[in-house]
Amino acid sequence: MSGAENNIHLHEMFHIAGGNFTNAGSISSQVKKILKEAGFSSRVIRRTSIATFEAEMNVICYASRGNLSLFITPDFLKIVVEDEGIGIPDVDLAMQEGYSTASERIHELGFGAGMGLSNIKNNTDGMILTSKFGQGTHLEFLISLEGEDKSVPLLNAGG
Ligand SMILES: Nc1ncnc2c1ncn2[C@@H]1O[C@H](COP(=O)(O)OP(=O)(O)OP(=O)(O)O)[C@@H](O)[C@H]1O
Numbered sequence: 321m322s323g324a325e326n327n328i329h330l331h332e333m334f335h336i337a338g339g340n341f342t343n344a345g346s347i348s349s350q351v352k353k354i355l356k357e358a359g360f361s362s363r364v365i366r367r368t369s370i371a372t373f374e375a376e377m378n379v380i381c382y383a384s385r386g387n388l389s390l391f392i393t394p395d396f397l398k399i400v401v402e403d404e405g406i407g408i409p410d411v412d413l414a415m416q417e418g419y420s421t422a423s424e425r426i427h428e429l430g431f432g433a434g435m436g437l438s439n440i441k442n443n444t445d446g447m448i449l450t451s452k453f454g455q456g457t458h459l460e461f462l463i464s465l466e467g468e469d470k471s472v473p474l475l476n477a478g479g
């Protein structure tokens with residue numbers, strides 16, 4: 321781990337507007353594009369895109385606003401999503417497959433199966449979800465780059 325901190329490269333931070341279903345998925349698409357252009361493997365891109373899409377949707381569906389940051393290090397990708405909003409009163413319950421508080425409107429748009437957070441868990445190599453009820457939610461997850469081609473240019477670009 322030592323030395324890795326020096327190589328952390330904040331690639332980009334994106335703003336997510338709560339309730340804005342018109343642009344739903346645009347941030348995960350942008351993250352996907354960055355990773356594609358950087359030359360990461362399709363496995364890393366797929367896992368990151370799935371988890372990022374679910375995280376983005378949850379801010380759109382349940383929060384007032386949020387920021388999603390992508391960090392790239394030689395050993396892992398890290399996504400941090402912080403939002404302001406109602407927060408999650410019971411994180412363990414929210415993590416359960418099928419649990420959802422989605423409104424009628426969200427269901428009509430095809431979301432609200434209660435699978436997003438477990439989808440994030442299943443497609444990442446570590447996830448932390450914390451929330452202050454009434455204030456907001458902090459989610460972060462890692463995608464390991466073990467076995468990835470170390471000649472990916474971004475990893476050598478320096479911070
Ligand atoms: N950022 C958030 N702010 C407030 N509540 C959240 C947030 N993210 C998730 N939740 C709560 O956790 C529940 C479960 O989230 P999860 O993503 O697993 O399922 P879902 O969003 O309800 O449905 P799906 O993701 O399958 O469309 C949500 O219904 C909501 O109550």
Ligand SMILES: [Mg+2]
Nearest residue numbers: 377378436437
């Ligand atoms: Mg969800």
